Amino acid sequence: MKIGVVSDTHLSDRREIRLPQELLGGLSGVELILHAGDWISPRVAEELEKLAPVEGIAGNNDGMDIVSRFGYKKIVEAAGVRIGLIHGDGYGKTTERRAFDAFxxxxxQAIVFGHSHIPYLERxxxxxxxxxxxxxxxxxQLLYSYGIMEIREGEITAVHHYYASWD
Incomplete structure (x- = not known):
């Protein structure tokens, strides 16, 4: 199973909601998209849903429309693998530590988080x-980024994809 992973889109309704072509092309063919919060506009979900089913959680900058739809924390099951999903905001620890401790x-088997805008991958x-x-x-960061996770025979892997600009 191929899963697209996105966080911290920070796109507001004050302008046209348009996702980068590099992201849309990179998510082509995924079976599920996970968003780790700070959508800002619920219309981001609508755009991503044109590509695949979307699961997500709200971040610290999201309004009640997003909070009521997604909540702040969840476990998503995909191809027999349980993935924890949380934004990662808070105090007193690193973002990675807050995300890890939350579950x-x-x-x-995996925890997806955002908040820092810093790509991170560790077991x-x-x-x-x-x-x-x-x-x-x-x-x-030098580059924009998103992720792709793959689940094969119960094993989950992840990789970052980077690009320099978008219009």
Whole structure:
């Protein structure tokens, strides 16, 4: 199973909701899209749903329309693998640590998170931790990014995809 992973799109209704062509092309053919919060506009979900079913959670910048639809934390089952989904905002720890700790004692094989806009990939205690970065708001990163996860025979892997600009 091929899964597209996105976070921190930060696109508001004040302008046309348009996702980068590099992202749309890269998500072509995925069977599911996970969004780790800070959508800002629910119309982002509508655009992604044109490509594949979407699961997500709300981030610290999302309004109640997104919170009521997605919630703040969930476990998504895909091809027999349990994936924890959380934004990762908070205080007192790194974003990665907050995401990892949020699913302590729960049966997950991967945790997808966002918030920092920094692409991240690590296995910790047998759990894949994955932050796709941002496809639209790279902040201090050199490149925009999103991720692709693949599940084969119960094993989950992830890879980042990067691009320099979008219009």
């Amino acid at each position: 302590e004692g729960q049966d997950v 910790k205690a047998g759990i894949l931790l994955f932050n796709p970065g941002s496809p639209t708001d790279k902040r201090r």
